Amino acid sequence: MCLAIPSKIVAVDGDTAVIDVDGVRREASLMLVEDVCVGDYVIVHAGYAISRLDADAAEESLELMRQVFT
Amino acid sequence: MTETRTIKISPITRIEGHASIAIELDDAGNVADSKVHFQSIRGFEKFVEGKPAEELPRIVNRICGICPWHHHLAANKAVDRCFGVTPPPAGQKLRELIQTIAQAEDKLLHFFFLAAADFVIGPDADYAVRNVIGVAKANPDLAKKVVQMRYKAKMMIEKFAGKAIHPVAAVTGGFAKAMTEEDRKWMLEGMREIYDFARFTIDFAKKDIFPKYMDAIASLGVINTGFIGTVDSAGALNLYDGKIRLMKADGSYTDFDVQDYTDYLGEHVPSWSYGKFPYAKSWNEGFSLDLDNPKGIYRSNTLARINVADHMATPAAQAELEEFRQLFGRPAQATLLYHYARLIEEVYACEHAIEMLEDPEITDPNVRAEAEPKAGRGVGCVEAPRGTLIHDYSTDDNGLITRANMIVGTTHNLGPINMSVDQAARSLIKEGHVDEGILNKVEMAVRAYDP
Numbered sequence A: 001m002c003l004a005i006p007s008k009i010v011a012v013d014g015d016t017a018v019i020d021v022d023g024v025r026r027e028a029s030l031m032l033v034e035d036v037c038v039g040d041y042v043i044v045h046a047g048y049a050i051s052r053l054d055a056d057a058a059e060e061s062l063e064l065m066r067q068v069f070t
Numbered sequence B: 001m002t003e004t005r006t007i008k009i010s011p012i013t014r015i016e017g018h019a020s021i022a023i024e025l026d027d028a029g030n031v032a033d034s035k036v037h038f039q040s041i042r043g044f045e046k047f048v049e050g051k052p053a054e055e056l057p058r059i060v061n062r063i064c065g066i067c068p069w070h071h072h073l074a075a076n077k078a079v080d081r082c083f084g085v086t087p088p089p090a091g092q093k094l095r096e097l098i099q100t101i102a103q104a105e106d107k108l109l110h111f112f113f114l115a116a117a118d119f120v121i122g123p124d125a126d127y128a129v130r131n132v133i134g135v136a137k138a139n140p141d142l143a144k145k146v147v148q149m150r151y152k153a154k155m156m157i158e159k160f161a162g163k164a165i166h167p168v169a170a171v172t173g174g175f176a177k178a179m180t181e182e183d184r185k186w187m188l189e190g191m192r193e194i195y196d197f198a199r200f201t202i203d204f205a206k207k208d209i210f211p212k213y214m215d216a217i218a219s220l221g222v223i224n225t226g227f228i229g230t231v232d233s234a235g236a237l238n239l240y241d242g243k244i245r246l247m248k249a250d251g252s253y254t255d256f257d258v259q260d261y262t263d264y265l266g267e268h269v270p271s272w273s274y275g276k277f278p279y280a281k282s283w284n285e286g287f288s289l290d291l292d293n294p295k296g297i298y299r300s301n302t303l304a305r306i307n308v309a310d311h312m313a314t315p316a317a318q319a320e321l322e323e324f325r326q327l328f329g330r331p332a333q334a335t336l337l338y339h340y341a342r343l344i345e346e347v348y349a350c351e352h353a354i355e356m357l358e359d360p361e362i363t364d365p366n367v368r369a370e371a372e373p374k375a376g377r378g379v380g381c382v383e384a385p386r387g388t389l390i391h392d393y394s395t396d397d398n399g400l401i402t403r404a405n406m407i408v409g410t411t412h413n414l415g416p417i418n419m420s421v422d423q424a425a426r427s428l429i430k431e432g433h434v435d436e437g438i439l440n441k442v443e444m445a446v447r448a449y450d451p
Helices: A055-069 B042-047 B054-062 B068-083 B089-121 B130-136 B142-159 B183-221 B258-264 B303-309 B314-329 B337-357 B414-428 B436-447
Strands: A006-013 A016-021 A024-029 A042-045 A048-053 B005-009 B020-025 B033-036 B228-229 B243-247 B253-256 B263-266 B277-280 B376-384 B387-395 B399-408
Touching: A006 A024, A006 A048, A006 A055, A016 A042, A016 B243, A024 A048, A048 A055, A055 B042, B005 B436, B020 B303, B020 B414, B020 B436, B033 B414, B042 B399, B054 B068, B054 B387, B054 B399, B068 B089, B068 B376, B068 B387, B089 B142, B089 B183, B089 B337, B142 B183, B183 B337, B228 B303, B228 B376, B228 B387, B243 B258, B243 B303, B253 B258, B253 B337, B258 B263, B258 B303, B258 B376, B277 B414, B303 B337, B314 B337, B414 B436
Parallel strands: none
Antiparallel strands: A006 A016, A006 A042, A016 A024, A042 A048, B005 B020, B020 B033, B228 B243, B243 B253, B263 B277, B376 B387, B387 B399
């Protein structure tokens, strides 16, 4: 299911970022988002960061997910 | 000694959610069984119990980061019904407009970024180039244009209706703000530009992409099922509201009010999955994923909507549907036709958004009706990009949720996706021979559904 799990950007190399969700790290393409940098949160869909999230909204979502899925 | 082998594809590239495929081979190296596993959202239904109903539209939109607007609106429609309130016409129209623009944005994203790599680069290409970077290198001007168009649609929603990712603009009883004449003008201009690009896209696909893949379209992941979608009172495809049409594989159908969905749809939990698999309970034949003799299986999403609709409500989309039906009939069963159907819907979404923006009533300042929390039950439904999205809530006297059930677009397709993967795996994997190209073709059968 297309869950909107916010992912934190921990490294950027050109159009590719390394993202972190609760310690799990993956690569994601940054082609579809503008002006993101290390420390920002993004919603990742199928390997592409598709939206940027502010830190408060990301924390709120993560907290919700922890309650729902644990 | 019998030796079996299981091939795992996990996570599936370019589809979201935590989906994985397991293909089991027998001792001769042929496919014995295939299963696709998805994460379930059942935790959400429990989580929302006890919450004030009017807060749900702001909570459930976090279920899906790809289609938050659709969850936001299905939830609002359910709460309206629980509280017995009907939004004024302009409130309904603004909800529908934003939903339609969100649909247009989603289809561009899926076609070019998630699916096109299979078609533009080819399914046998190395994984290193079979992605959007490869597409961009093959056609840099097009890639740039897609990014621009998708950004335009996204910004249009954000500028008028606020947060595109966690929307709050629809409220119980209607919409939080009215549209000004100035908003109407710039949005109309933007939608006309996206419409031109939608026309370019479908012409490009019909000329340069689909003809090369007719063999794959005719064979890959092809199964025989029924379909579900929403139509208006005249039988035209509708994304926001209408009656639900459940069609059998032979093309016969029944229409029903979504408030009665439990009379028509059941939810089956197979022994090997935590997920709920919806099926057509009203067909009275049970549930089976048997490829030769499926029971109760229907599909949702683009191809399903195109199949159940008698016609399209807008002229350019109607012309496209007629051309499609001449080639593939009704209902069309080939799974890869989801991509073609997606582009017909893209044309419709753009045309319909333009129509709504040309309607003077869209700027009517009366966008919200008063609502009081009370006990009730309401089923809210919209067509999300991935299918008929159903939110079903019950509330107590204080308007707190006592029970919630959700059927998310993709879940209608869980059974069919399993069948398509099994069909693709059985036809492609023989005597233990598996390579990257074959596994990607199996994934393509999943990707068509955009799960």
